[in-house]
Amino acid sequence: MNYVAEKYNRFRIRYRGEVPAVGSFYFTSDGETVREQFYLPAAEDGVFDSFTEGFLDGKLAFGLFDLRIEPRGDGEVTVEDISVSIEDVPGGGTYFIENDILKVGVELVWGGGLSYYEDKRCGIEGLRNMLNHADPGRLIQQSYYGTGDPPFVKGEFMGNPWVYNPVQGGDRGGCKSKLVDFRVSGNSVWVKCRPRDWGKVGSYTYSYMENIYTVDGDMLRVDNVFVDWSGWVHPRTTQEVPAFYTVSYLDNFYFYNGKKPWQDEPLQVRRDLIFWPEDWPRHRFPLEKENTETWAAWVDADDFGIGLYVPGAQLFIGGRYCHDGSKDPAAGPTNYVAPLYSLRIISYKPVTYSYLVTSGPLSDIRRRFKEEKDFADNASFRAYNE
DSSP, rough: OOOSSESSSSSEEEEEEEEEEEEEEEEEEETTTEEEEEEEOOOEEEEEEEEEETTGGGOOOOEEEEEEEEESSSSOOEEEEEEEEEOOOGGGGEEEOOSEEEEEEEEGTTTTEEEEEETTOOOOOOOOBOOOOOOOTTTBBOOOOOOOOSSOOEEEEEEEEOOOOSSSSSTTOOOOEEEEEEEEEEEEEEEEEEEEEETSSOOBBBEEEEEEEEEEEEEEEEEEEEEEEOOOOOOOOOEEBEEEEEEEEEEEEEEOOSSSTTTTOOOOOSOOOTTTTTGGGGGEOOOOOOOOOOOOEEETTTSEEEEEEETTEEEEEEESSSOOOOTTSSSEEEEEEEEEEEEETTTTEEEEEEEEEEEEEHHHHHHHHHHHTSSSOOOOOHHTTT
């Protein structure tokens, strides 16, 4: 079935779907047949947009000689129209949004995760990008854990069996996730990707991730969406919301864990954390139920650094890997923190949450988060445990 006979790097499908569906279409690129898989949510008047595989490398698709739609459930899915186009590709693979204070880099070639965060007010020699991006797992990005039971076949990481683990940037072998779509609007960038399975090499997951990155003054806001399309039953487990890696130089870990949040009580600090899988309990920091001041920061010896605020987080996990104090964002040593929340993935049901990132002196980080403490409650977290 030949729907188009021209070259393109982007396509649009208009459809009507009573149930979710998985689609596949086949085209030619560089003389080879390519199968592109995509997912359609149920919609009365649905529109699905996507770039084709390899578009960031300048590859163009030609023709569309087969299209298959498989409904997930009892109901019809009808394709109304298919259109194609050629759009400009951002050079370098990284798109930057910035203002007079912040410069933030969205790594398009790594699924749209964040690879760059610079505070232009920083006067520390050699410190520009505060984020570590040594591999696809070290970005500010979405990452989720699901089933390890059949029909899923476990992967492997660091000698251990690995469960279903969609990671926005890519997999342990350095295979990058696919950027499905992105759009720029003012001081915001929206990205959508199909993530890889971390414990395998070259294996896409049955899922989509979306982010909206917005720079506003001295604050970065990130809105997240994750949808699993596997149809599998996943267990309830702790999820990183999100994974967060910094340069080794920012080596002091601060957070609050009292029963009087946002009242400027003393913070807790850890200055000698080691690699987080070692002495595991020492790197877990459960938060009091009354604590809504759920932010953490990695700062230097003079308390300058970067902070992350995730409303609703239940605990933090953090540590330092091969600590050497380096300011190199591509170096092996890194610091890590992840706010955690216990939830189970439910196929076809979006996981949504938001967080804030800011930087500067520790006192300013805390003050800004306090001023914005009600920006989101992430109450949707609880819906995944009902």
